Amino acid sequence: MNCQRVQNLLSALIDQELESNQKQEVRRHLVGCRECHAEHTTLLQLKECFGNLPKTEPRLDTLAGLRLRFSEKPAPTAFSARFNLILLRGLSLTGVCLLLFLMVTALLYPAGAPAGGVAATNNFTAPATVAAADQNFSLDQSVTVYQASLDLP
Numbered sequence: 001m002n003c004q005r006v007q008n009l010l011s012a013l014i015d016q017e018l019e020s021n022q023k024q025e026v027r028r029h030l031v032g033c034r035e036c037h038a039e040h041t042t043l044l045q046l047k048e049c050f051g052n053l054p055k056t057e058p059r060l061d062t063l064a065g066l067r068l069r070f071s072e073k074p075a076p077t078a079f080s081a082r083f084n085l086i087l088l089r090g091l092s093l094t095g096v097c098l099l100l101f102l103m104v105t106a107l108l109y110p111a112g113a114p115a116g117g118v119a120a121t122n123n124f125t126a127p128a129t130v131a132a133a134d135q136n137f138s139l140d141q142s143v144t145v146y147q148a149s150l151d152l153p
């Protein structure tokens with residue numbers, strides 16, 4: 001058993017939680033290893049120190065005060081105030097972006113414009129010569145630049 005494993009098991013050894021074979025292995029290691037033995041001694045001293053502390057029962061008014069404090073809404077901390085400020089800024093920025101989007105949309109697509117808006121103005125109407133050469137297009141049919149480019153030599 002290596003030192004790391006033994007040191008992980010020291011608390012369990014002190015609390016009498018190990019099985020007998022594990023306990024024997026750890027004790028055997030402690031006899032031969034100065035470092036683990038020192039760690040074991042320190043843990044034993046700590047346990048003894050905590051065991052010697054006087055046991056106090058919490059006073060009833062202390063318990064009532066704690067219940068009252070937990071039932072109250074916590075006061076805003078510096079972190080939550082800062083978080084709220086960041087959230088407010090983010091929402092403001094989003095609102096401004098949305099407003100700009102709506103304004104640009106209103107400019108590009110005025111209320112009385114024909115359906116299709118900007119896309120309709122970008123349509124390429126094939127010249128009569130191209131349309132006459134291709135049976136797929138008529139003069140009345142609008143053709144996109146992409147469609148027209150497929151027919152050009």
Ligand SMILES: [Zn+2]
Nearest residue numbers: 002003033036
């Ligand atoms: Zn060791």
